[in-house]
Amino acid sequence: MAPRLSGFTRASSLGPIADFMDRQGGSVARVLKDVDLPFALLEQPELLVPLREQFRFLERAARETGDPCFGARLGQVVRMANLSAFGAWVCAAESLAQAIERGHGSLNTMLQTSTVLTLLRRGAKVHWLIEFVEPETDGRHHNELLGVAYQIDVVRTYAGRSWRPDVVLTALPPGTPRAELEAIFGTNVSHGHAVPGIEFDAALLSRPLPVSTARPLRSALCTEPEVPRQHDELATIAAVTDLALHEHYPRIAWVAAKLGTTRRSLQRRLAQHGTTFNRLVEETLLRRAKALLGEGTKPVTEIALELGYADPAHFTRAFRRWTGVTPSDYRTAAG
Known part of the structure; x- marks a missing residue:
């Protein structure tokens, strides 16, 4: 059997990583050198990088800064609307439900493969999950927490910047300390789930896009290389x-x-x-x-x-x- 093909993501999914690491006392240049990735990833956010390499980059960045919650902390400074043409497309939807639908339908063609988004209804609550179908393990939990942060930012586009999910679900082992992550996300954290994600009130799905948030779509598609199809x-x-x-x-x-x-x-x-x-x-x-x-x-x-x-x-x-x-x-x- 042939080895599974690596998924891809755009460099933009790392957000303002260089400034963030500088504030955290780390050197992004040293991390890029250690994982043998080109510095151009910082200057050309449309570039494609194997998803497994992003996992490795985040793991090395966490060691560089000495921060076991690096992915979650980086997630507090990212913005979905700035996440290439994909993020702008999602955050221009008329309602949160439509934004989530756009995300599910275009993620693998516009931004990132080996990634599955799922929305599950649980009574008056919904679980919005993000799964990375990639065998790489080093740095996986950092990438998962970064992905969850992007999900939170999507909901905030419609619910307001002060909004917090009811629970952040992680795939970290049960018994892993929660206090620091709960301080970062400002809400309850629950470990031991098969797939990470967030839980929130289903009524938010009908929340419309605030007039003050509406913005014209950026024409970034013409400059972005096409994401390779998974197979x-x-x-x-x-x-x-x-x-x-x-x-x-x-x-x-x-x-x-x-x-x-x-x-x-x-x-x-x-x-x-x-x-x-x-x-x-x-x-x-x-x-x-x-x-x-x-x-x-x-x-x-x-x-x-x-x-x-x-x-x-x-x-x-x-x-x-x-x-x-x-x-x-x-x-x-x-x-």
Whole structure:
């Protein structure tokens, strides 16, 4: 049986992580280096990162700051409306019920895969649950508490900033101390649940969006790379290859490690799709080069260096081989 494909999330799901860690006395640059992720994640929130790598990042950040409740504390400064085009779409719904419906329907295509949202009615109460279907364990509880914080923020969009859920449900073992988490969330915390989430009054579902909160939708979709479908193996590998390009020339060992597999296994999987890693890298480089040239602002030399080439001559020869024209000619024609 083939190993399960990693889910993906956008870097925006970490919220203002750099400023937050600075206030907590930690170094986000050191954490990124330790988990071997590109610094571009802080500058380009639309970038896609394997969900398992976000788990690892949060675990390392918690150790860096010495905070066992790091995910929950980070969750207090995130805002759903700022969570890429997905968050803006959800928080522009006419009612809380519609916002939740939008979240359930578009999460896996707009923001994050390997994630399941469920709404359960329990009499006059509802349980809104968030499950991460990802085998990685390190950092999982930090990501779960961060996800719960986003759920709380969605409800606050309709119920007011001072609103608190009746209970925060966690998957932490029963008997885990609750006092610190209850202080962070400002409400009761219950451990030992199969799936984390929040409990609140079902009457809130009909709460309309306050007029003062309504805002035009941002047109971020055109700049966000498409989230790979959960079972699209080639798109999954391509997304990690694209992430590698933001740090250095993509290396197969790095891509394989981020996918939780080996170099040889990755080569076999690519061969099954009728391609090779080198061909995939060239397709990624060409796509990125065209995008940078189309922006019309950076010199060709700078683009060549950004793409990992030692000098612009190597980049120009490669680009001509791919397209039949030089980068400068392509830019002129595109303009």
